[in-house]
Amino acid sequence: MINVALLEADRELDGICFSVLNNAVDIKVTHRFFNFQSFQNLLPEMITQIVVLDITLPGINILSLISASKKIRPDIDFIISSAWVQYDWVYQCLCAGASGYVNKFVVKQQLLKTINEIYFGQAQMSLQMAQLIRDEHALQSGSIFTQIQSQIIKLFANGFSHSNVSEALNKTNVEVQFQIRNIYNVLHHSTVSA
Numbered sequence: 001m002i003n004v005a006l007l008e009a010d011r012e013l014d015g016i017c018f019s020v021l022n023n024a025v026d027i028k029v030t031h032r033f034f035n036f037q038s039f040q041n042l043l044p045e046m047i048t049q050i051v052v053l054d055i056t057l058p059g060i061n062i063l064s065l066i067s068a069s070k071k072i073r074p075d076i077d078f079i080i081s082s083a084w085v086q087y088d089w090v091y092q093c094l095c096a097g098a099s100g101y102v103n104k105f106v107v108k109q110q111l112l113k114t115i116n117e118i119y120f121g122q123a124q125m126s127l128q129m130a131q132l133i134r135d136e137h138a139l140q141s142g143s144i145f146t147q148i149q150s151q152i153i154k155l156f157a158n159g160f161s162h163s164n165v166s167e168a169l170n171k172t173n174v175e176v177q178f179q180i181r182n183i184y185n186v187l188h189h190s191t192v193s194a
Contacts, residue, residue: 070097122177130156
């Protein structure tokens with residue numbers, strides 16, 4: 001069973017997410033929060049593996065919330081939820097410790113898939129995110145990324161699909177998704193150590 005907490009300011013969207021997740025066989029919503037204060041108060045003893053976090057949560061800097069929460073509970077994965085995917089902002093959230101992101105407009109189709117991928121150590125990468133990572137980090141020898149991770153970023157940045165990246169690297173889709181998750185972990189750890 002995957003335990004999930006929702007931290008969503010929009011009560012209507014929270015209701016939609018709750019319905020989608022509670023109808024899933026292997027997912028249980030353990031907590032629902034509408035503000036960061038109640039979330040922070042329960043964080044130390046929360047029984048959850050994944051938090052779906054509204055990127056526009058009022059009253060707090062989301063980057064600070066993710067970073068501080070990861071220090072208290074490094075075992076919890078954060079999925080950023082945004083109505084308009086602002087890739088530079090999502091990139092900063094990944095650097096702060098988020099594990100993935102989902103677009104609120106496709107929450108019904110994508111949320112279950114994203115939660116399962118994150119839970120099993122995988123992640124997705126879009127063209128825009130790959131281009132941003134490529135542009136922010138020199139992908140040459142001495143880079144913070146391994147050779148295979150650099151290749152994955154370059155291929156996605158050049159418009160390759162997940163299946164085309166897998167084929168080009170002679171890897172399965174799952175292997176590529178594990179590497180993407182590792183790329184996000186490298187972003188977080190390089191930011192923390194900087």
